[in-house]
Amino acid sequence: xxxxxxxxxxxxxxxxxxxxxxxxxxxxDFMLRERDANIxxxxxxxxxxxxxxxxxxxxxxxxKPVRSASLLLPNESDTDSDSDSTTLFKSSSPTSxxxxxxxxxxxxxxxxGRQPAKLDLVLSCTTGPIGKYPIFLYSNVPDDELTSEWxxxxxxxxxxxxxxxxxxxxxxxxxxxxxxxxAFVSSWMDATSAVPVDDPYYAAKHTFCxxxxxxxxxxxxxSNHVLxxxxxxxxxxxxxxxxxxxxxxxxxxxSEEDATREAKGYIAARQMYxxxxxxxxxxxxxxxxxxxxxxxxxxxxxxxxxxxxxxxxGQKCAEKLVRFVSHALLNEGKKSAxxxxxxxxxxxxxxxxxxxxxxxxCGKPRPEGVSDWVEIGFEKTELGHW
Numbered sequence: 001x002x003x004x005x006x007x008x009x010x011x012x013x014x015x016x017x018x019x020x021x022x023x024x025x026x027x028x029d030f031m032l033r034e035r036d037a038n039i040x041x042x043x044x045x046x047x048x049x050x051x052x053x054x055x056x057x058x059x060x061x062x063x064k065p066v067r068s069a070s071l072l073l074p075n076e077s078d079t080d081s082d083s084d085s086t087t088l089f090k091s092s093s094p095t096s097x098x099x100x101x102x103x104x105x106x107x108x109x110x111x112x113g114r115q116p117a118k119l120d121l122v123l124s125c126t127t128g129p130i131g132k133y134p135i136f137l138y139s140n141v142p143d144d145e146l147t148s149e150w151x152x153x154x155x156x157x158x159x160x161x162x163x164x165x166x167x168x169x170x171x172x173x174x175x176x177x178x179x180x181x182x183a184f185v186s187s188w189m190d191a192t193s194a195v196p197v198d199d200p201y202y203a204a205k206h207t208f209c210x211x212x213x214x215x216x217x218x219x220x221x222x223s224n225h226v227l228x229x230x231x232x233x234x235x236x237x238x239x240x241x242x243x244x245x246x247x248x249x250x251x252x253x254x255s256e257e258d259a260t261r262e263a264k265g266y267i268a269a270r271q272m273y274x275x276x277x278x279x280x281x282x283x284x285x286x287x288x289x290x291x292x293x294x295x296x297x298x299x300x301x302x303x304x305x306x307x308x309x310x311x312x313x314g315q316k317c318a319e320k321l322v323r324f325v326s327h328a329l330l331n332e333g334k335k336s337a338x339x340x341x342x343x344x345x346x347x348x349x350x351x352x353x354x355x356x357x358x359x360x361x362c363g364k365p366r367p368e369g370v371s372d373w374v375e376i377g378f379e380k381t382e383l384g385h386w
Contacts, residue, residue, distance in 0.1 A: 019047035042295035132384030137176025172381035237287035245307040288312035
């Protein structure tokens with residue numbers, strides 16, 4: 001009888017020069033894991049709507065990756081068995097006509113035989129209103145499947161393509177789930193001789209809150225305390241708090257001018273909330289806390305900045321405002337979840353978010369969707385901001 005040949009798993013990288021092309025390929029997968037995709041999806045949606053519908057952009061959106069030379073990496077052995085499989089990793093420089101440091105995305109896909117390809121990973125290299133973002137990594141598989149055997153070959157493939165699509169200095173840091181980030185750093189070091197900084201820029205839990213887990217506000221607010229969306233009249237105070245937040249987020253510090261520009265952008269986009277305290281005698285207003293909500297998609301929104309004026313700490317202002325914002329997003333905003341990152345070394349913030357209803361904190365069991373992330377920077381690069 002004829003010998004049955006092993007089934008091949010073919011893993012390839014696709015280059016996306018526009019958010020439109022990324023979402024055409026990945027949107028359905030993102031929506032199935034919308035909480036986890038929050039680091040990539042909302043920015044892509046926002047960017048897509050800003051992309052010009054020009055003939056040139058249309059051609060760029062429809063570009064397909066050129067197949068490259070292949071490297072056969074067997075999973076176990078090449079014995080003649082129905083269950084045998086090997087992984088074919090497409091590896092060499094991409095031929096996409098991208099300029100160095102241009103905004104783009106890379107996605108990794110695996111297909112077996114004639115079955116449709118499945119999304120594995122996405123890498124983004126994008127720019128925000130203040131500066132360039134880190135390299136962000138997204139995994140389309142559950143955390144318990146991120147074994148080194150699965151992660152390392154795919155990250156190495158991404159790195160080979162990234163070297164041709166971004167300058168060395170552009171990769172100032174990488175942020176993603178711990179297994180992806182660690183593998184990326186190792187592969188990037190081998191490929192470029194890059195030197196990582198001694199300590200991670202950021203190490204945090206990614207957590208979420210839903211209508212079912214959100215706690216009720218235990219105490220009514222005093223009549224002179226106001227929680228609401230920030231308004232232009234709040235700009236100076238909000239800028240001061242943005243400056244204070246960044247000062248504690250080294251190396252991503254802001255000048256006073258940039259802090260004002262950042263706060264102005266948040267207010268104009270209706271993405272900043274304030275906890276204001278009004279002096280009942282003089283009418284003078286102090287902003288005790290700010291909360292910013294930026295990465296928003298259909299069902300998920302992210303709280304991305306929480307900061308309390310040092311003069312108002314210890315009064316649970318941040319807790320009340322985070323609860324107020326989460327309630328607004330989950331109820332008025334009809335979101336199914338609010339997500340955020342909380343640093344491992346910020347125990348005070350972790351307790352606040354735990355009391356509000358965010359999951360897997362303060363030593364409690366972690367449900368699916370709560371995971372560890374890390375940002376690692378590289379020496380002799382051009383620092384961005386996020």
